[in-house]
Amino acid sequence: MTATIPSAAGGAAARVHTSPAADPLDGPLAALAAAPWAAPGGAAAWPATPAPGSISIRAVSCFYGSHLAVADVSLEIPGRAVTAFIGPSGCGKSTLLRSINRMHEFIPGARAHGTIELDGVDLNAKGVDPVAVRSKIGMVFQKPNPFPAMSIRDNVLAGLIIRGERPPRAAADDLVEKSLRRAHLWEEVKDRLKKPGDSLSGGQQQRLCIARAVAVEPHVVLMDEPCSALDPISTLAIEELMRDLARDYTVVVVTHNMAQANRISDVTAFFSLAKAGQPGRLVESGPTADLFTAPQVAATRDYIEGRFG
Amino acid sequence: MAPVLAAPKPALPPTGDTPGGGGAGERAFSWGVRSAAIAVAAILVGVLAFLTIRGGPSMFAGAGDLPARATSFFQLAGPLAFGSLWVAAIALAFATLPAVGVALAATVYAPSPRFGRFLGAVLDLLAAVPSVVFGLWGLMVLAPLMTPVYGWLHDHLAFLPFFSGEPSVTGRTALTAGMVVGVMILPIMAAICRESFALTPPALMEAATALGATRWEMVRTAVLPTARSGIVAGGMLALGRALGETMAVAMVLSATPFLISFNVISPENPATIAAFIASAFPESAGRQVDALIGLGLVLFAISLLASIAGRRVARKAVAR
Amino acid sequence: MSATVLAHDADRSASCGGGVADVLASSRPRWGRRLRNRLALGAVVLAVAATAVPLASVIWESVRRGMARIDAELFSSSMWAVVGPGGGLLHALVGTLLITAATALIAIPLGLGAAIFLTEYGAEGRLASLTRRAVDIMVSIPSIVAGLAAYALFSLLLGPGTRSGLAGAVALAMIMIPVVVRSSEEVLRLVPQDLREAGLALGAARHKVIRRVVLPTALPGLTSGAVLGVARIVGETAPLLLVAGFTDAMNYNLADGRMTTLPVFIYTQWSAKGLDTAAYDERAWAGALVLMAVVVALQLAARHLPAQIAKLRRNR
Numbered sequence: 045m046t047a048t049i050p051s052a053a054g055g056a057a058a059r060v061h062t063s064p065a066a067d068p069l070d071g072p073l074a075a076l077a078a079a080p081w082a083a084p085g086g087a088a089a090w091p092a093t094p095a096p097g098s099i100s101i102r103a104v105s106c107f108y109g110s111h112l113a114v115a116d117v118s119l120e121i122p123g124r125a126v127t128a129f130i131g132p133s134g135c136g137k138s139t140l141l142r143s144i145n146r147m148h149e150f151i152p153g154a155r156a157h158g159t160i161e162l163d164g165v166d167l168n169a170k171g172v173d174p175v176a177v178r179s180k181i182g183m184v185f186q187k188p189n190p191f192p193a194m195s196i197r198d199n200v201l202a203g204l205i206i207r208g209e210r211p212p213r214a215a216a217d218d219l220v221e222k223s224l225r226r227a228h229l230w231e232e233v234k235d236r237l238k239k240p241g242d243s244l245s246g247g248q249q250q251r252l253c254i255a256r257a258v259a260v261e262p263h264v265v266l267m268d269e270p271c272s273a274l275d276p277i278s279t280l281a282i283e284e285l286m287r288d289l290a291r292d293y294t295v296v297v298v299t300h301n302m303a304q305a306n307r308i309s310d311v312t313a314f315f316s317l318a319k320a321g322q323p324g325r326l327v328e329s330g331p332t333a334d335l336f337t338a339p340q341v342a343a344t345r346d347y348i349e350g351r352f353g
Numbered sequence: 354m355a356p357v358l359a360a361p362k363p364a365l366p367p368t369g370d371t372p373g374g375g376g377a378g379e380r381a382f383s384w385g386v387r388s389a390a391i392a393v394a395a396i397l398v399g400v401l402a403f404l405t406i407r408g409g410p411s412m413f414a415g416a417g418d419l420p421a422r423a424t425s426f427f428q429l430a431g432p433l434a435f436g437s438l439w440v441a442a443i444a445l446a447f448a449t450l451p452a453v454g455v456a457l458a459a460t461v462y463a464p465s466p467r468f469g470r471f472l473g474a475v476l477d478l479l480a481a482v483p484s485v486v487f488g489l490w491g492l493m494v495l496a497p498l499m500t501p502v503y504g505w506l507h508d509h510l511a512f513l514p515f516f517s518g519e520p521s522v523t524g525r526t527a528l529t530a531g532m533v534v535g536v537m538i539l540p541i542m543a544a545i546c547r548e549s550f551a552l553t554p555p556a557l558m559e560a561a562t563a564l565g566a567t568r569w570e571m572v573r574t575a576v577l578p579t580a581r582s583g584i585v586a587g588g589m590l591a592l593g594r595a596l597g598e599t600m601a602v603a604m605v606l607s608a609t610p611f612l613i614s615f616n617v618i619s620p621e622n623p624a625t626i627a628a629f630i631a632s633a634f635p636e637s638a639g640r641q642v643d644a645l646i647g648l649g650l651v652l653f654a655i656s657l658l659a660s661i662a663g664r665r666v667a668r669k670a671v672a673r
Numbered sequence: 674m675s676a677t678v679l680a681h682d683a684d685r686s687a688s689c690g691g692g693v694a695d696v697l698a699s700s701r702p703r704w705g706r707r708l709r710n711r712l713a714l715g716a717v718v719l720a721v722a723a724t725a726v727p728l729a730s731v732i733w734e735s736v737r738r739g740m741a742r743i744d745a746e747l748f749s750s751s752m753w754a755v756v757g758p759g760g761g762l763l764h765a766l767v768g769t770l771l772i773t774a775a776t777a778l779i780a781i782p783l784g785l786g787a788a789i790f791l792t793e794y795g796a797e798g799r800l801a802s803l804t805r806r807a808v809d810i811m812v813s814i815p816s817i818v819a820g821l822a823a824y825a826l827f828s829l830l831l832g833p834g835t836r837s838g839l840a841g842a843v844a845l846a847m848i849m850i851p852v853v854v855r856s857s858e859e860v861l862r863l864v865p866q867d868l869r870e871a872g873l874a875l876g877a878a879r880h881k882v883i884r885r886v887v888l889p890t891a892l893p894g895l896t897s898g899a900v901l902g903v904a905r906i907v908g909e910t911a912p913l914l915l916v917a918g919f920t921d922a923m924n925y926n927l928a929d930g931r932m933t934t935l936p937v938f939i940y941t942q943w944s945a946k947g948l949d950t951a952a953y954d955e956r957a958w959a960g961a962l963v964l965m966a967v968v969v970a971l972q973l974a975a976r977h978l979p980a981q982i983a984k985l986r987r988n989r
Contacts, residue, residue, distance in 0.1 A: 376878065378878060378880055379878045379879055382883070383794055385786060386786045386790040387790050387800070388786075389782070389785075389787045389789075389790060390787040390804040391804075392787070393804050393807055393850060393854060394807040396807075400811075400814065400818075403822050403829070404825065408821075450720065454719065455724045458721045472724075474972075474976070475725060475728060477972060478728060478968075478972055479728045481904050481905075481908070481968045481969075482965070483910070483965075483968065484911075485937075486908070486936075486961045489943060490735075493738075494730060494734050539724060567710040568713070569713035570709075600910045600911055600936075604940070631817060635914075642833070646824075649817065652815055653818045
């Protein structure tokens with residue numbers, strides 16, 4: 045595992061600060077980035093060179109118990125770009141997405157085989173703490189899920205609060221503002237940061253969840269159908285935000301909405317399954333423009349043209 | 354009150370037992386809650402062990418080692434078990450119809466959801482009245498109120514074994530004790546009935562109404578049949594509670610050990626296990642205490658059977 | 674016209690046929706069915722009365738018979754050396770407070786811990802089903818049997834005939850633990866799985882998500898469950914009679930000597946009367962009134978605390 049990693053110790057801390065603008069949160073965030081990543085004594089660290097936050101998925105299969113849900117997927121996800129997973133229901137897009145930050149481990153009986161690397165580091169290697177994986181690969185869910193017991197401000201800081209870290213007040217204020225600005229929410233909530241997180245509208249809640257996810261400075265943000273519970277106007281706001289986020293982060297989004305995939309993504313991966321109960325497979329992937337204008341596989345064309353099922 | 358009919362299976366997908374990572378803190382915390390769960394199970398095992406070790410041998414004890422000058426454990430336990438079941442049966446006879454009725458009033462017959470909630474609060478409060486207060490009330494309020502009724506019952510219905518013999522002048526009879534315990538178990542039964550009435554599919558009720566049924570016909574054809582096992586389960590669980598009731602019975606009932614009698618208005622009444630333990634305990638020592646612990650074991654077994662039966666029926670009610 | 678038709682529409686028999694006039698004529702159910710419907714309604718009203726009247730009577734009698742002794746002396750003195758009128762229940766109030774607090778201190782951590790295990794860790798494992806079964810059985814332990822078990826335990830540890838407030842608390846904890854486990858488990862299950870996932874996806878360990886997301890979110894419900902658990906044991910008499918005994922004097926030491934609680938005070942005022950029986954009866958009813966007030970307060974707290982906590986949060 046260490047063989048693939050060109051950089052030396054200190055790379056972990058360095059990586060975080062590639063995000064633009066001066067980072068006022070040197071203290072807590074640097075600590076976050078450096079501390080829990082590898083097992084004590086392990087040499088794993090983030091390399092400096094390839095596009096940050098690029099993910100390579102190699103021969104990954106996901107199981108629920110003995111049921112094969114996703115079979116043998118290999119896919120390169122470029123860093124700092126939007127990658128869309130499209131395909132019919134039940135084809136395993138969300139399952140694959142969850143296995144990227146090891147969230148599938150909380151589903152009883154769920155397993156994933158194969159290799160998933162983030163910037164060359166094997167996420168399932170021995171000694172890699174899944175908790176640290178999740179702090180580098182954030183997630184936004186289908187339904188907006190702000191913490192109802194926390195204020196808007198605390199929701200943004202939730203990553204730090206839950207981990208029990210207490211940044212100095214000024215630094216925390218800066219982080220809240222920066223994250224909310226990044227989530228295009230600051231102007232709407234700056235006067236009511238003390239209100240509970242669930243007092244916002246659905247679209248605002250989803251942007252709050254995005255602010256919460258980016259506040260822990262991940263390299264990657266996974267989004268599982270983030271707009272499916274929202275109205276068209278909120279959806280538009282989130283789409284705009286996703287484009288914007290791709291300047292700093294790798295964004296992977298699962299969507300049922302092909303027009304949305306076409307609008308926002310740089311790369312599209314089309315998944316499908318032969319019939320219900322069969323495992324989902326990656327049919328085709330490539331630059332979005334190419335995939336939508338000149339699909340290589342008949343199944344992709346049928347799906348894009350709406351002839352599927 | 355915690356719903357009894359609620360499915361024991363988790364409502365949400367469990368987080369499972371997978372290693373979620375997190376290092377030493379996570380191990381310490383999960384170990385902590387795991388040992389709490391083990392402790393809860395261990396407490397029950399401990400209770401059973403203590404009762405059996407101390408009380409078990411007394412089942413073979415002879416005269417001198419038993420309270421109330423009994424000559425054998427079963428000479429004592431038999432009539433007491435009868436008394437417990439007898440008083441509980443009277444309580445159930447008094448509580449069943451009102452419990453079903455008040456549960457209907459809180460659900461199907463409720464003029465508004467607010468009325469339903471109000472009745473729920475009344476039931477919760479009734480369930481929360483301490484048994485010693487009910488004992489005082491039964492003894493000093495209900496019993497004097499009932500003595501004329503007992504006189505009348507004796508005068509007119511003495512041909513029934515329940516009302517033969519001289520009636521009690523104090524009113525501290527099996528009937529009074531049964532009524533008091535009945536009031537105490539009413540909210541328990543009503544809560545379970547209410548839950549099972551709430552499980553009736555609304556479509557079924559609408560279908561009955563659309564066929565031209567009156568409200569009562571709708572209740573009889575749509576609500577009661579679907580809730581039948583819920584009602585039975587409520588009765589069983591309430592029975593378990595009635596069997597274990599101690600203070601109210603100890604205070605209200607004027608009891609005579611070793612007595613088996615179906616007369617419910619007599620000054621001499623069978624004693625119950627729980628009340629006998631409470632009243633004999635301060636005067637007992639050594640082996641006699643062991644015999645009381647043995648009686649406790651018998652009581653535990655009886656009320657456990659009742660509640661296991663109740664829970665079985667309740668599970669079936671949910672599964673259906 | 675249409676109003677009456679609609680009113681009776683619901684009651685109309687399904688079998689009526691013929692023209693509109695016939696339908697309207699036969700739309701009222703026959704008198705036998707109407708009567709049965711009325712009788713059923715009457716029975717339901719009676720059932721409500723059968724529930725409400727005893728409760729009202731208990732409350733009314735406690736006030737009527739106990740009010741005379743609701744005075745300063747009642748709350749400021751014990752029964753030490755009192756054989757006639759006067760005296761008070763301060764010793765019983767102190768005993769109730771101490772024993773209830775000790776019980777809660779045993780039962781809430783154990784019960785909540787077990788509930789966290791059941792919802793967050795165990796779910797379908799073997800230990801979980803064992804614990805659930807144990808809780809099911811513990812619910813049906815008669816309270817006097819819990820007293821006997823605590824007596825057996827403490828007489829084994831400290832010799833026969835021992836009485837202490839702590840032994841009472843142990844007995845009451847056996848009754849309270851299953852209540853806390855059940856209510857907490859139910860409340861924890863109501864915390865949406867989404868929130869756990871959101872917390873985990875932020876890169877926090879599971880125990881931190883439980884402590885900082887799940888428990889705070891469930892806090893209103895957990896509080897109300899714990900208060901109901903306290904309400905369940907604060908009125909217990911029988912087990913305390915066995916293991917905590919009773920005394921007329923103050924006792925501030927849980928670990929040593931007999932300790933009286935409110936329910937036991939009520940019972941002994943009735944069972945061990947002196948010559949002036951009226952004074953004892955009055956004290957018993959005054960004790961009942963105080964105990965009822967405590968129970969009602971706990972019920973109200975359990976009902977309104979959740980909303981209050983949520984409100985506090987909103988205005989923070």
